[in-house]
Amino acid sequence: MSPPRPTTGSGRKIFLIATEESGDRLGAALMKVLRQRLGDAVAFEGVGGRAMAQEGLSSLFPIEELSIIGLAAIVKQLPKILRLIRRTATAAVEAAPDVLVIIDSPDFTHRVARRVRSRDPAIPIVDYVSPTVWAWRPGRARSMRRYVDHVLALLPFEPDAYRKLQGPPCSYVGHPLTDQLVALRPSAAEQERRDGKPPVLLVLPGSRRSEIRHHMAIFGKALSQLQAQGASFELILPTMPHLVEAVRAGVAHWPVQPTIVMGEAEKRAAFRIARAALAKSGTVTLELALSGVPMVAAYRAGSIEAFIVLRAINVSSVILANLVVGDNVVPEYIQNDCTPENLASALRDLLADSPQRSRQVEAFRNIDAIMAIGSQPPSARAADIVLTTGRQGRPAD
Missing domain, CATH: 3.40.50.2000 (Glycogen Phosphorylase B;)
Structure with a gap:
């Protein structure tokens, strides 16, 4: 130099x-x-x-x-x-x-x-x-x-x-998310709603139009199966204003209609009362973990993109929440594994007081110490x- x-x-x-x-x-x-x-x-x-x-x-x-x-x-x-x-x-x-x-x-x-x-x-x-x-x-x-x-x-x-x-x-x-813990963590009243009935289930299909296109139909079928199996839940789907029309089109034929909320403040408010989430893999999994919300992570892409990425990945998990806590506590369903049956089964466990739910909650309690600066x-x-x-x-x- x-x-x-x-x-x-x-x-x-x-x-x-x-x-x-x-x-x-x-x-x-x-x-x-x-x-x-x-x-x-x-x-x-x-x-x-x-x-x-x-x-x-x-x-x-x-x-x-x-x-x-x-x-x-x-x-x-x-x-x-x-x-x-x-x-x-x-x-x-x-x-x-x-x-x-x-x-x-x-x-x-x-x-x-x-x-x-x-x-x-x-x-x-x-x-x-x-x-x-x-x-x-x-x-x-x-x-x-x-x-x-x-x-x-x-x-x-x-x-x-x-x-x-x-x-x-x-x-x-x-991570900048560590500056926002107050906005992610529930108050006493919000924790009471998180533990209440019917449980709030978040649906987070992605922040790009292509992601919404790939995930909405499968997510809808999974929620239909979950409902048919006797689960009751209140759906909330956070999105951004520029995506709301694509989201509304995607949920038009869902058997369970979600409440659609827009913007960061409304999204964080939904996180604070949610019992579980179905989320597209990405930074949002770390947001959910910091908020203490157990989740099922999913990802589907176009066939060419999936072919390239799946052959190049050299880690045991692509879920940020798993990578940060150092344990694959969040179930992930990628590409061909991302089926309505797999998603519905995993979500049913998280809505109940199951060992799968307890494992995630316990792991997320350690995340503050892991990410401390x-x-x-x-x-x-x-x-x-x-x-x-x-x-x-x-x-x-």
């Missing part, structure tokens, strides 16, 4: 790249802490969404330009994607920041990072949110050493995975490493 160059003035310039809503929230929280630490002596450039704009970032382009789902759509938009990668890398090099922070979205951000490292090796690069090297394509960890100086991990087992896979330095900074919020720990890794601003000559 070439010697660091002086920066203009005594302040810091930080270039951030986030191309999805979740990354935008992480970036905004990081920017807020950095601003608190450095005041006017920090300047931000890069790519981000609405949350980062509120913290002072003027994005190179709207991140909605990268809201592409599905293999066919990606192939069609590939020239545009590559053009945005080149544009972002050029902007980062020309900005000559004290540090480049890439946030999640590795298919985009890592391509930018490799270009930046090739063109200016003096720019330190921090990767906020580890790619799933512990689940599939483990060789990525070692290759990241060429262009990433530090990885900020959201999950407590990731630093050990990077050590074993000979990746770059990796530090656990904490002390008194600092994740964004503050992340800011510490960003500032330590970055070049130190120096007075101009």
Whole structure:
């Protein structure tokens, strides 16, 4: 790596790249802490969404330009994607920041990072949110050493995975969900409803249209079987406003109609009174575990995607809740195993006072200690490493 160059003035310039809503929230929280630490002596450039704009970032382009789902759509938009990668890398090099922070979205951000490292090796690069090297394509960890100086991990087992896979330095900074425990945990009155009759059953088919398309019919059939077997329950289906029409179409023929709630506040309120959940595999399983809600996890995808992913996975579970607690307590039904019969049987156990339910509840009681990071919020720990890794601003000559 070439010697660091002086920066203009005594302040810091930080270039951030986030191309999805979740990354935008992480970036905004990081920017807020950095601003608190450095005041006017920090300047931000890069790519981000609405949350980062509120913290002072003027994005190179709207991140909605990268809201592409599905293999066919990606192939069609590939020239545009590559053009945005080149544009972002050029902007980062020309900005000559004290540090480049890439946030999640590795298919985009890592391509930018490799270009930046090739063109200016003096720019330190921090990767906020580890790619799933512990689940599939483990060789990525070692290759990241060429262009990433530090990885900020959201999950407590990731630093050990990077050590074993000979990746770059990796530090656990904490998951942003740990900042939201008050919103996830029931009050006394909500706990009474959680234990009451009929039990509240959450249905969480996914946050993308393709996921809703793959899961809704199977979930509906599973709930129909559950009802036919004599189980009584109150259904709540949390979703987001832009997906509500697709959800309503999907539940139109369900024999048990759910109450559809929209937005994060309503979703968290439903979590606090739920006895069990049927959830698409993903971050939501960690949310449910932190809320103490036993669950059945399911996932179906298109045949090509499933063929590729199922052959690449090298972990015993793809459920985040299982990976964090270190035990496969949450039953998971992936692709061909995701059948109405399997889902209904597993849900029946969770609605009752069964050993399967008790096993999950007990495991989730340990999750606070497992994910503990002390008194600092994740964004503050992340800011510490960003500032330590970055070049130190120096007075101009």
